[in-house]
Amino acid sequence: MKILIADDDQISRMITKAAVEQSGHECIVAVDGDSAWQLYKEHSPEAVVTDLMMPGLNGLDLCRAIRAAEEDRYTYVILVTSHGSRKDVLAGMEAGADDYVTKPLDPFSLHIRLLAAQRITSLHADLARYRSALTEQARTDPLTKLHNxxxxxxxxxxxxxxxxxxxxxxxxxxxxxxxxxxxxxxxxxxxxxxxxxxxxxxxxxxxxxxxxxxxxxxxxxxxxxxxxxxxxxxxxxxxxxxxxxxxxxxxxxxxxxxxxxxxxxxxxxxxxxxxxxxxxxxxxxxxxxxxxxxxxxxxxxx
Missing domain, CATH: 3.30.70.270 (Reverse transcriptase/Diguanylate cyclase domain)
Incomplete structure (x- = not known):
């Protein structure tokens, strides 16, 4: 998968990047929420691992922007919180996050979540292809294969x-x-x-x-x-x-x-x-x- 990491803390970025690459995924790194949003639009990653608190767009705003921009594809969003409070986790889920991890990041926990992300995004990709095929079929004459x-x-x-x-x-x-x-x-x-x-x-x-x-x-x-x-x-x-x-x-x-x-x-x-x-x-x-x-x-x- 292509995975976007968004975190303004350099050490956290390095740890997360290493964990993502050890799991066999391609990594794109953003130093704040605004650059993360630009990189998201440019690269269309399958998953995003974003810190909750960042300059510019924070993690919640980034989640909302991603969900508003999605059409036929789905991006799996993992929110990174400093202490994993119920309030932060609930706010993240309501903003569109799929899962969360806490700092300091445990590479094994992230690896497990990325496995889930791969399954979910693969399923959504299949569903998008099926929808596209059905849409085309509904607009195609079955005999001549022309439009109807x-x-x-x-x-x-x-x-x-x-x-x-x-x-x-x-x-x-x-x-x-x-x-x-x-x-x-x-x-x-x-x-x-x-x-x-x-x-x-x-x-x-x-x-x-x-x-x-x-x-x-x-x-x-x-x-x-x-x-x-x-x-x-x-x-x-x-x-x-x-x-x-x-x-x-x-x-x-x-x-x-x-x-x-x-x-x-x-x-x-x-x-x-x-x-x-x-x-x-x-x-x-x-x-x-x-x-x-x-x-x-x-x-x-x-």
Whole structure:
């Protein structure tokens, strides 16, 4: 583990540092509470061994600052007191400390507490990874592995941030042409495989900064950041061509292969519409593309 020691007394620091290193851990040393807080932010230690009384931030203040700053990780805090009074111990625990030791420091007592710290921080790290995986899973379409509508809503919310974005962007609603008949002819297993292939193509034809989402069924939604309508249309024509060139056979389609149609709406200087309106406009543009023959891209009327 990486362990931060905070103590204004030089002899105490040396004893604690030696005990920590003898236990096989990496050591970072701070001479007061303020420098300890800075080192904590820079190095993100797994554990902190802090004296109760120090210049600047005292041990209680340091505990509170650490607990307030934690998000997906957990820092094990051991408070060092001069006499281990019940009042000091209680104040430390209420401030966020996990355990305490008394001066003069017993290396064996600290070693035992560091073993506990290692187990606890390891458990919290595992829990953080599980939470992250569950969060990602909740925002991912299980079939195509694209983002889903929950992630789309979050990304659009972040983009607008409660106000009006500075950058233009476009939404492109995409639908696989004649997909129902494809399922009827080739079966749902083939339909799933086709959707996976098309999804991969959509993601591969846009920038990493753009967003690609499964909107539902055979519909997809592309969020094209920092794009005007004309540029977005160029992108979507490239995407449409790439899907057609997959040459996924479809005897029920006039083109003989699976194709897509797309409708584009634009958030620009002259059209600062809300996300719901932009989605409706993209959907109407998609309908227009379908009505005019499919396998094409249409711009929304602004």
């Amino acid at each position: 509508r929950l992630k789309l809503a979050e990304d659009l919310g972040t983009l607008h941030g409660g106000g009006t974005p500075d950058l233009d962007y476009c939404l492109a609603m995409v639908d696989v042409d004649n997909f129902k008949s494809y399922n009827d002819i080739y079966g749902h297993q083939a339909g799933d495989a086709a959707l996976i292939s098309i999804a991969s193509t959509l993601a591969g034809e846009v920038r990493k900064s753009d967003g690609v989402y499964r909107f539902g069924g055979e519909e997809f939604l592309l969020l094209l950041r920092d794009q005007r309508a004309a540029d977005a249309r160029t992108v979507m024509e490239r995407v449409r061509t790439a899907v057609q060139e997959l040459r996924i056979e479809h005897s029920g389609d006039p083109d003989g292969v699976l194709t897509i149609s797309a409708g584009i709406s634009a958030f620009t200087d002259g059209h600062r519409a809300g996300t719901e309106q932009l989605l409706r406009e993209a959907d109407l543009a998609l309908y227009a593309a379908k009505a005019s023959g499919r396998n094409r891209v249409s711009l929304a009327k602004s």
